[in-house]
Amino acid sequence: MIRKKVLAISGSLRKPSFTEKMLDLCLEGMGNEIEVQKFYPHKMKIGPCLGCWKCWQTKTAGECIQKDDFQIILGAYKQADYLLFAAPLYIFTFPATVKNILDRFFIILKPDQAASPRGGTEHPKRFGCHPKAVLISSCGFPEVENFDYLSPYFRKVCGDFGWSWSGEILISAAGIANVPNLFNDKYEFIKRAGAELMSGQVSKDTTDQIAEPVMSAGDYRKMATASFQGGLRGRTKTISIAMKAIYEMKKRASKREVESHES
Ligand SMILES: Cc1cc2nc3c(=O)[nH]c(=O)nc-3n(C[C@H](O)[C@H](O)[C@H](O)COP(=O)(O)O)c2cc1C
Secondary structure: OOOEEEEEEEOOOOOOOHHHHHHHHHHHHOOOOEEEEEEOHHHOOOOOOOOOOHHHOHHHOOOOOOOOOHHHHHHHHHHOOEEEEEOOOEOOEOOHHHHHHHHHHHHHEOOOOEEOOOOOEEOOEOOOOOOEEEEEEEOOOOOHHHHOOHHHHHHHHHHHHOOEEEEEEEEOOHHHOOOOOOOHHHHHHHHHHHHHHHOOOOOHHHHHHHHOOOOOHHHHHHHHHHHHHOHHHHHHHHHHHHHHHHHHHHHHHHHHHHHHHHO
């Protein structure tokens, strides 16, 4: 059996990381026929791109003068069938340590400039790698629209680097992830996303189901605010909003069950 190779970037600097949990669920859904190399950029010695253009000069084409840990990621990249980029949303984009990885992928590009079939200009690519790429991210504000910069940005990067954009797994309101059972449905859908990826790409329906809010933005804001206030008052408020959300989740589940019996 030829196992598919997965390069996974786990970009949260926090432990435990909710975004890494999302990544692991997706990998689980991808099944047993994969070989995974997971990297934590912030734990590696990876310098910023120096903009020295050495990787574009004829004599040193495709080589970086920085012999640091990025070489390990590049080695895995050259073999990868899948590229999973998992990172929390930091100020509407990737954390700096993850953006640094994208900058270092500059080495993929050749210096020539050509008209792009998608419009504008692009560089030819080196190494002949076109992995299927997926964005996985979570954020602390309640609206999924908070990914409105990261999501098209990642698509654009995929286009420029010759990666085959294969879907996105995005969860907002991640501050409630530790309320028991509230995200259980989402976790199943993330596994489904992994399975879908193995046979093509993550469907829009699955992306939408994962992103579906489980409580109102108003309640979430109150709960998130109270959780940082702490103390007895903060805790009581947090728990009461969490219980309301659990109650509503159960109501939705039994409504779904009734509907499925009727159809
Ligand atoms: C430096 C920093 C910047 C952040 N910026 C945003 C942001 O722009 N929008 C947002 O909704 N959440 C933001 N967050 C919240 C994180 O995206 C959120 O807590 C995420 O779920 C953390 O994931 P993790 O557990 O994998 O680290 C930020 C958090 C930090 C620490």
